[in-house]
Amino acid sequence: MYSALNTEPPVEPPPTTAWGVERGEMQDRIDTKRNVRSSRPRKPTKVKMQDVYSFNLEVSREEASIIHQVKERVKEQGRVWWAMEAKNGAGWYLQPEIFAQAEGYFVSSLSLVTMTSTLQLKKLIRSGIPPLLRPRVWSAVSGANKRRSSAPESYYSDLLAAVEGRETPATRQIDHDLGRTFPTHPWIDSADGRAALRRILVAYSFRDSRVGYCQGMNFVAAMLLLVMKKEEDAFWMLAVLVENVLFDDCYSENLYGCHVEQRVFKDLLRKKLPRLAVRLEEIEFDVSLVTTEWFLCLFAKSLPSETTMRVWDVLFNEGASILFIVALAIFKYADERGRIICGKACG
Secondary structure, eight states: OOOTTOOSOOOOOOOBOTTSOBHHHHHHHHHHHHHHHHHSOOOOOEEEEEOTTOOEEEEEHHHHHHHHHHHHHHHHHHHHHHHHHHHHOTTGGGSTTTTHHHHTOOGGGSOHHHHHHHHHHHHHHHHOOOTTTHHHHHHHHHSHHHHHHTSOTTHHHHHHHHHTTOOOHHHHHHHHHHTTSSTTSTTTTSHHHHHHHHHHHHHHHHHOTTTOOOTTHHHHHHHHHHHHOSHHHHHHHHHHIIIIISOTTTTSTTOHHHHHHHHHHHHHHHHHSHHHHHHHHHTTOOTHHHHHHHHHHTTTTTSOHHHHHHHHHHHHHHOTHHHHHHHHHHHHHHHHHHHHHHHHHHO
16 A cells, blocks of 8 residues: 555666666666677688789788789780780790890881881780790890800809809808798798709809899899799899899999989989979988889889789880889879878868
8 A cells, every 4th residue: 555645656676687787787888898899890801812923822802802803814914915826926926026126126127017016015015924925925025035045055054063062152141041032932932942042043143243142132033933934044034134134233232223223213203203202301201211122122022923023024025114113103102092091081
């Protein structure tokens, strides 16, 4: 019975948990924790895969999709090259007059048919050489075939026999760098891979004692091995690269050529990307901190393998100026991407 003065039923206390906290409040806390947990950014799922040149990668699903697209483009470009071979004949690009520009001839001295083929080859190379054709095309357009034909047939094997067991500062540095050269690649990091890479580098250090060995050459030689497949072919590509394709003294003991490259690139950066150049100077960022490795390793450590090979396709056909073009493109991309991100953050 309720008294006359208290006609309303008594209010029961809210249910509590064993810890003395109201159940409604406890549920609110649980819901809050769930919301916080669900709002936290999840770690992207990593996918293990290999790229075109069998480098082991651990990438996001988005990156894996991009790599798959690259592989499909490589196949598509291969079909273009096979179609050109069907039209012009197998190995049409191996004719010396086709890549006469690389040999230093004047275009005006070429016939119309040859000039057309030369321009076709240049366009094809800029679009990318299929991995299966790279050894033959590189050897032809770079001048490696010509340089190799001027030496005795047993030159490489004789050189290896002559230097076996000899030790120099160059060979000691080579031995020190072998284990640090693409340690995640299954073949380069194998006993056979390291032995082949060592033979190439040691042989070249004796072939050109003025250059000897310079850090960076190990990554270049390793990539040449992966492309050329045959050890001796990779050696001759390294020889023509250092002696004919790159700027003089890039790998010399004092790196004189590399220092010249840095000065030239800084001038190009001021001319082509003046706003970015001014900004980098304001924050006292020396671009040579990144470009030195780019130019010594020819982007082999900085870009994905197939992207690096696309750069080298043009490098062997048109010369070392492509290194500046690619470096400028990277800085331009980074600058534009930075402005987009900053704009989104500020907006």
